Amino acid sequence: MTLPEAAGLLLAGIARLITGAQGHWLGSPPKAEQRIYFANHQSHFDWVLIWAALPGDLRAITRPIAARDYWTSSKLKHWITREVFNAVYVSRTRTKDAFGVGADDEDPLEPLMEALRNGDSLVIFPEGTRGHQAEPAPFKAGLYRLAEAFPEVQLIPTWIDNVQRVMPKGEVVPVPILCSVTFGAPLTLAPGEDKRVFLDRARAAVIALREVH
Amino acid sequence: MGALRELTVSQQIGLLFVALFGLLTAVTVVAFSRTLRDRGDEDLAKRAQFKRDLRAVWAGSMLFWVAWVAGGIVSTLLFGVMSFLALREFVTLTHTRRGDHRSLLLAFFVVLPLQYVIVAGRNFNLFTVFIPVYVFLAIPVVSAFGNDPQRFLERTAKIQWGIMVCVYGMSHAPALLLLDLPDYRARGAFLVLWLVLVVALAQIAQEVATRRLRRRPAARAISRSFSWRAWGIGALAAALAGGLLYWITPFKPIPALLMGAVAGGSGTLGEFVMKALKRDAGVRNWGGKLSVTGAVGLLDRVAPLCFAAPVFFHSVRWYFNL
Numbered sequence: 001m002t003l004p005e006a007a008g009l010l011l012a013g014i015a016r017l018i019t020g021a022q023g024h025w026l027g028s029p030p031k032a033e034q035r036i037y038f039a040n041h042q043s044h045f046d047w048v049l050i051w052a053a054l055p056g057d058l059r060a061i062t063r064p065i066a067a068r069d070y071w072t073s074s075k076l077k078h079w080i081t082r083e084v085f086n087a088v089y090v091s092r093t094r095t096k097d098a099f100g101v102g103a104d105d106e107d108p109l110e111p112l113m114e115a116l117r118n119g120d121s122l123v124i125f126p127e128g129t130r131g132h133q134a135e136p137a138p139f140k141a142g143l144y145r146l147a148e149a150f151p152e153v154q155l156i157p158t159w160i161d162n163v164q165r166v167m168p169k170g171e172v173v174p175v176p177i178l179c180s181v182t183f184g185a186p187l188t189l190a191p192g193e194d195k196r197v198f199l200d201r202a203r204a205a206v207i208a209l210r211e212v213h
Numbered sequence: 214m215g216a217l218r219e220l221t222v223s224q225q226i227g228l229l230f231v232a233l234f235g236l237l238t239a240v241t242v243v244a245f246s247r248t249l250r251d252r253g254d255e256d257l258a259k260r261a262q263f264k265r266d267l268r269a270v271w272a273g274s275m276l277f278w279v280a281w282v283a284g285g286i287v288s289t290l291l292f293g294v295m296s297f298l299a300l301r302e303f304v305t306l307t308h309t310r311r312g313d314h315r316s317l318l319l320a321f322f323v324v325l326p327l328q329y330v331i332v333a334g335r336n337f338n339l340f341t342v343f344i345p346v347y348v349f350l351a352i353p354v355v356s357a358f359g360n361d362p363q364r365f366l367e368r369t370a371k372i373q374w375g376i377m378v379c380v381y382g383m384s385h386a387p388a389l390l391l392l393d394l395p396d397y398r399a400r401g402a403f404l405v406l407w408l409v410l411v412v413a414l415a416q417i418a419q420e421v422a423t424r425r426l427r428r429r430p431a432a433r434a435i436s437r438s439f440s441w442r443a444w445g446i447g448a449l450a451a452a453l454a455g456g457l458l459y460w461i462t463p464f465k466p467i468p469a470l471l472m473g474a475v476a477g478g479s480g481t482l483g484e485f486v487m488k489a490l491k492r493d494a495g496v497r498n499w500g501g502k503l504s505v506t507g508a509v510g511l512l513d514r515v516a517p518l519c520f521a522a523p524v525f526f527h528s529v530r531w532y533f534n535l
Contacts, residue, residue, distance in 0.1 A: 020301075162305070176300075176304070176321050
């Protein structure tokens, strides 16, 4: 076993000890198909929780998205996201800096598209930022664009329950409270469906999973 | 029983485990052979329940075996882990707010380990007062610094209650292992096993009695099955079993009978209180599909022990004037 694998197992173990990280598969079996999981976002812990809830063979092919500026800022952060989680790095802003250089012309979705072309599965949080309301914020357009570009990839709505109690914003140490991750039935983009309609439908599919347990 | 008494302590305990695992294996084999036959749906649900229960008994027995093989310290640690999991389940289903974060951290990462360290150190006087006195005062202080007055009393009370049941109650089981009783050295494992058996039997007897008797429930809104007569039958069964097994305890037959009644009766009452708590939280099982989070239902299984252990522990200490 390599060091990143061991670190991955350790992290999954900690996540399970603290949250139980129960995965409920309702509507889509845990199969190694190419998928985009889209979930509500409330805490830094969200990704680890989804990852721990996935069976071992799915973990290897499922990748998170990480903001390049934050997750490459220190050696440890960079190592964890690169070696353990095999994250897809994205630049957060399209705006140029004061000197007119930066990730100017690159589409921020391009790294995701490339990962999908390679056959990897992704976990995305379409709200764009961590919310602290009961309901998730409106979804950003990225999900729609990925669905348009990759119609053959399954879109799995995912609801993460209770995690905001484990680590509220501003706290560092997590409290042991049981959480669950519910995976719903795949969603497909209807031909000619409007962007806003689709995004609202996707958001509703995520929220609907809160009720079924 | 004379021949049995002449064996050394570890031989006796070994024999006990051989008997226990033999019995479990037999039950499992029979249960498995019956699954090969086809049955109806209703039967299937019942069998799934039985399978879960059987697995829990296996897990529990393995736990005891490991505890015995590894000695007092490791078994204390094992009970500590159980405490942790039970408290995790309890806290999940109670309503806490942001301001409670620090108190919860205190409960999980300071109070719980400390309590078990105190048990392992056989510091029984401190162990008895640590949570009821010191933690009782410390938790509201930390919660108050959370700067959130909304439902303050309710939130604090819930955390304290969780600690009392899941940590304080549970920690009395390993304390039995470490208790220095006259002429009963190194046999604490027997006492714990006796307690668990008696409590489990009281539960089963009460369950069966409820089904047979169909008495009017004593508190319908809380439990549709609990009746005083069924409770009495449960306690009686515990007393009889306790009396019959007196030879593995440090008691004489009649005190063993009484101790059995006390342990069994308090265990089933604890189960009853837990039902009220579950109703309050809006779930029927701590675990299973109905709850928010898919807990494993550990709390359901250990709650009677959490209630019976402290009562029993102090009865023992009082009986032997320790």
